[in-house]
Amino acid sequence: MSVVQELGLALVVILLGTVLSVYGWHDALPGRANTFLNFDNLIDGIATPMSYYAIMAIGVTLVIITGGIDISVGSIMALSALGTAAALQNMPVNAPASQVLPVAILVPVAIGLACGLVNGGLIVSLSLHPFIVTLGTMSIFRGLANVLPEQKTLPSAGRFLPPAFTTHFMRVEMFGLQPMPLLIMLVCVVIGWFYLRMMVTGRETYAIGGNEEAARFSGLRVGWIKLRTYALAGVAAGVAGMVSVGRFGTASTSTGTGYELTVIAAAVVGGASLIGGRGTAMGALLGTLVIALIENGIIILRLAQEYRLIIIGLAIIIAVSLDRLSAYMRGRSRRSH
Amino acid sequence: MPSFIEFRSITKTFGGVTALKDVTLDIGRGECHGLMGENGAGKSTLGKVLAGIHRPDSGKMSIDGHEHSFHSPRDAQDAGVAMVHQELAFCPELSVAENLCMGQYPRKLGLFLDRAEMARRAEKLLGEIGVTLDVWQPMRELSTAREQLVQIAAAVGVNPRIIVFDEPTSSLAEPDAQRLFALIESLKARGITAIYVSHRMPELFRLCDKISILRDGQYVGTLEKEKMTRDAVIQMMIGRSVEDYFPAHLSRAPREVMLRVSGLTSDRFRNVSFDIRAGEIVGFAGLVGAGRSEVAKAIFGLDPRATGSVELAGKPLPLGSIRAAMRAGVGLVPEDRKRQGCVLGMPCRANISMAMLDRLRRAGMLDRGREKQVASEYFGRLRVKAASLEAPVNSLSGGNQQKVVLAKWLARGGKFLIVDEPTRGVDVGAKAAIHALLDELAGEGLAIMLISSELPEVLNLSSRIFVMRDGEIAGELTRETASQEAVLRLMAGLAEAA
Numbered sequence: 001m002s003v004v005q006e007l008g009l010a011l012v013v014i015l016l017g018t019v020l021s022v023y024g025w026h027d028a029l030p031g032r033a034n035t036f037l038n039f040d041n042l043i044d045g046i047a048t049p050m051s052y053y054a055i056m057a058i059g060v061t062l063v064i065i066t067g068g069i070d071i072s073v074g075s076i077m078a079l080s081a082l083g084t085a086a087a088l089q090n091m092p093v094n095a096p097a098s099q100v101l102p103v104a105i106l107v108p109v110a111i112g113l114a115c116g117l118v119n120g121g122l123i124v125s126l127s128l129h130p131f132i133v134t135l136g137t138m139s140i141f142r143g144l145a146n147v148l149p150e151q152k153t154l155p156s157a158g159r160f161l162p163p164a165f166t167t168h169f170m171r172v173e174m175f176g177l178q179p180m181p182l183l184i185m186l187v188c189v190v191i192g193w194f195y196l197r198m199m200v201t202g203r204e205t206y207a208i209g210g211n212e213e214a215a216r217f218s219g220l221r222v223g224w225i226k227l228r229t230y231a232l233a234g235v236a237a238g239v240a241g242m243v244s245v246g247r248f249g250t251a252s253t254s255t256g257t258g259y260e261l262t263v264i265a266a267a268v269v270g271g272a273s274l275i276g277g278r279g280t281a282m283g284a285l286l287g288t289l290v291i292a293l294i295e296n297g298i299i300i301l302r303l304a305q306e307y308r309l310i311i312i313g314l315a316i317i318i319a320v321s322l323d324r325l326s327a328y329m330r331g332r333s334r335r336s337h
Numbered sequence: 338m339p340s341f342i343e344f345r346s347i348t349k350t351f352g353g354v355t356a357l358k359d360v361t362l363d364i365g366r367g368e369c370h371g372l373m374g375e376n377g378a379g380k381s382t383l384g385k386v387l388a389g390i391h392r393p394d395s396g397k398m399s400i401d402g403h404e405h406s407f408h409s410p411r412d413a414q415d416a417g418v419a420m421v422h423q424e425l426a427f428c429p430e431l432s433v434a435e436n437l438c439m440g441q442y443p444r445k446l447g448l449f450l451d452r453a454e455m456a457r458r459a460e461k462l463l464g465e466i467g468v469t470l471d472v473w474q475p476m477r478e479l480s481t482a483r484e485q486l487v488q489i490a491a492a493v494g495v496n497p498r499i500i501v502f503d504e505p506t507s508s509l510a511e512p513d514a515q516r517l518f519a520l521i522e523s524l525k526a527r528g529i530t531a532i533y534v535s536h537r538m539p540e541l542f543r544l545c546d547k548i549s550i551l552r553d554g555q556y557v558g559t560l561e562k563e564k565m566t567r568d569a570v571i572q573m574m575i576g577r578s579v580e581d582y583f584p585a586h587l588s589r590a591p592r593e594v595m596l597r598v599s600g601l602t603s604d605r606f607r608n609v610s611f612d613i614r615a616g617e618i619v620g621f622a623g624l625v626g627a628g629r630s631e632v633a634k635a636i637f638g639l640d641p642r643a644t645g646s647v648e649l650a651g652k653p654l655p656l657g658s659i660r661a662a663m664r665a666g667v668g669l670v671p672e673d674r675k676r677q678g679c680v681l682g683m684p685c686r687a688n689i690s691m692a693m694l695d696r697l698r699r700a701g702m703l704d705r706g707r708e709k710q711v712a713s714e715y716f717g718r719l720r721v722k723a724a725s726l727e728a729p730v731n732s733l734s735g736g737n738q739q740k741v742v743l744a745k746w747l748a749r750g751g752k753f754l755i756v757d758e759p760t761r762g763v764d765v766g767a768k769a770a771i772h773a774l775l776d777e778l779a780g781e782g783l784a785i786m787l788i789s790s791e792l793p794e795v796l797n798l799s800s801r802i803f804v805m806r807d808g809e810i811a812g813e814l815t816r817e818t819a820s821q822e823a824v825l826r827l828m829a830g831l832a833e834a835a
Contacts, residue, residue, distance in 0.1 A: 179551055192543055198700065198702055198703065199701050199702055200698045200702070202703070203690075203694060203703055206680075206683065206687075207680055207687070209690060210680035210682045210683050211676070213677050213681075214676070214677055214678055214679055215691070216746065217639075217669065218691040218692040219660050219663045220691070221660070221696075272750065
């Protein structure tokens with residue numbers, strides 16, 4: 001079932017890609033590269049900016065599969081980006097990678113984990129609705145991001161993040177490109193796929209989203225499974241924060257503001273059902289890619305940026321309607337047999 | 338001279354299940370007419386046909402000489418029929434007055450809600466039936482009994498000629514029930530015809546001028562007031578030719594005690610003690626709400642407040658933990674299949690393996706090969722009719738869904754299985770298959786607790802029967818002493834253990 005969905009999304013991606021490629025070929029100056037289909041645009045224009053969204057969309061997809069929602073991921077991303085910058089700016093600028101990288105990775109992951117545990121803990125122990133809890137923590141985490149750093153932007157004036165993390169890791173050049181955000185995103189997709197598809201954890205996630213009561217009556221530890229899921233969504237947001245601070249070399253109190261909505265949109269376009277029980281890691285990636293292609297297409301087609309939000313909004317509604325339509329058609333063909 | 342209400346050859350089916358079959362019945366003007374029968378006999382359905390909730394597939398219905406075919410409760414209301422439902426249907430957050438005036442809110446200047454007028458109307462409606470209460474309290478703050486009074490006020494308020502009461506005392510304590518009876522008497526005195534659906538004999542005998550009995554959706558007969566006796570009613574309710582299916586497990590010698598429950602007590606049941614041997618099916622009969630399912634859930638670890646002792650195979654079972662119960666070898670096929678039994682959107686395979694995920698874990702990985710092997714084994718053994726092992730459970734019929742739930746617990750394996758209403762909403766073929774399967778499992782040494790509201794099912798399959806009433810065990814019957822009558826007597830509290 002989900003494979004059909006993923007194929008459908010892949011088709012949409014190929015379609016968008018083809019249209020943009022043809023336009024890009026037509027649009028290119030004589031003797032110059034296709035304006036859409038070139039590595040600089042594909043990596044810097046699409047893959048890198050979509051990487052934070054996709055990484056968080058995988059985590060949020062896990063939450064949505066359980067029938068929950070997490071709208072605090074943008075704030076968690078900010079908090080972990082700032083935390084990472086705060087930790088790294090105190091290290092010597094020429095510190096070696098062996099010292100810098102463990103800090104640069106563990107700090108955002110730990111911050112994301114802690115935030116996710118707070119979300120999951122409140123939702124499970126107080127039986128509160130996840131929307132309300134994460135609405136609250138979205139505000140609290142963003143507030144902490146405003147209060148804790150001594151300045152609105154880190155590193156503070158006159159300080160720098162060690163290049164071992166920025167220039168030589170997150171912005172490392174291979175064949176003249178900077179593919180690290182893309183690679184991290186792909187690793188996250190593989191982990192998400194593994195978690196959902198190959199491990200028992202995945203089955204448990206789908207089961208409580210499909211019918212929490214029946215899952216409990218089958219001996220599944222519903223509370224623990226939910227806690228774990230929110231914790232992972234937090235970790236994913238932490239990783240997104242790490243990618244962001246490494247790529248830009250700075251983090252600010254407004255990092256990731258409003259990202260949660262794009263992330264949820266990506267998850268839903270990718271086939272996750274807000275009712276629970278449906279969604280995949282690959283879908284989250286493809287859903288984000290569809291949105292990223294549309295964003296990139298607006299630039300390639302030189303459409304007025306003012307129309308960006310309208311086009312994205314329409315795309316989300318159309319994608320979800322098409323998905324419902326196809327589910328309805330499949331349901332009908334099944335019944336008629 | 339035609340009767341006030343005439344049902345002529347009313348037939349009603351729900352997706353292949355016949356609820357009413359060719360029912361012909363007359364009810365006189367100003368009568369209080371009781372409708373009796375076992376669960377599923379069709380008594381509520383007939384009441385709902387009269388109240389316009391269900392449309393009959395065929396047959397005619399007339400009131401006061403006029404033929405009616407109601408398309409909605411509103412149509413019935415316009416013809417003077419009101420209904421007091423078994424399940425209460427109100428908006429709990431709205432006030433009594435708002436609920437009573439629903440659909441016809443009084444307005445000021447055509448726009449603003451006229452609260453004073455609304456309160457006046459509500460108080461008048463309640464006054465009609467002699468009730469005074471604060472009409473601005475939200476509905477949810479009312480006790481069940483008072484909620485029911487509000488519902489009756491709403492029914493009486495439309496000035497009906499006929500009121501259908503559908504099991505109105507099922508959620509009432511005795512003093513409140515007495516008040517309700519007095520109220521019905523006074524309605525009768527005002528010339529209102531009452532149809533009273535219930536399976537509680539004492540109140541029917543007290544209230545009704547006549548009682549009609551339904552069985553398996555068919556009309557059996559009507560008793561006049563002077564001929565109403567318990568024996569006569571039970572005779573008419575049972576009447577069916579009970580197939581004497583003799584389960585094979587009964588011919589085996591009794592084995593060791595597998596489950597021993599002593600002094601189990603919680604909110605909904607008290608001091609429940611019994612034991613079940615390996616290879617035995619023990620039936621639990623009783624009215625809905627007598628505490629049978631609650632006892633089952635407590636044994637399965639779903640009731641954190643349960644106290645008392647439960648032993649499984651000689652070892653004490655900690656209460657309040659599903660996982661501990663499962664580890665000890667307890668399984669539960671719950672009464673609400675769709676809510677508690679299966680994940681409808683997931684394939685049969687995933688549903689069957691759901692209670693054994695801990696055993697399919699290999700270093701965190703799901704052993705899909707073994708999952709498929711186990712699932713297809715039980716899928717085949719139970720002869721689940723589905724497009725494939727991968728078909729989502731919601732594409733299956735009720736009987737096959739139930740087989741999937743059973744397969745889930747058989748796949749896990751265990752020593753003691755609780756089956757709660759295993760054949761509710763299941764077609765005849767699947768029902769026989771489930772019965773044969775339970776018999777076979779008992780033959781293999783499984784101890785089975787069978788909870789069912791269908792007496793023939795309990796009587797045919799069980800080696801012993803416990804009857805529960807109001808949260809206590811009212812009596813134990815052996816296969817020799819068990820009969821529908823003996824069980825019904827214990828259910829109604831008419832006799833001590835036989």
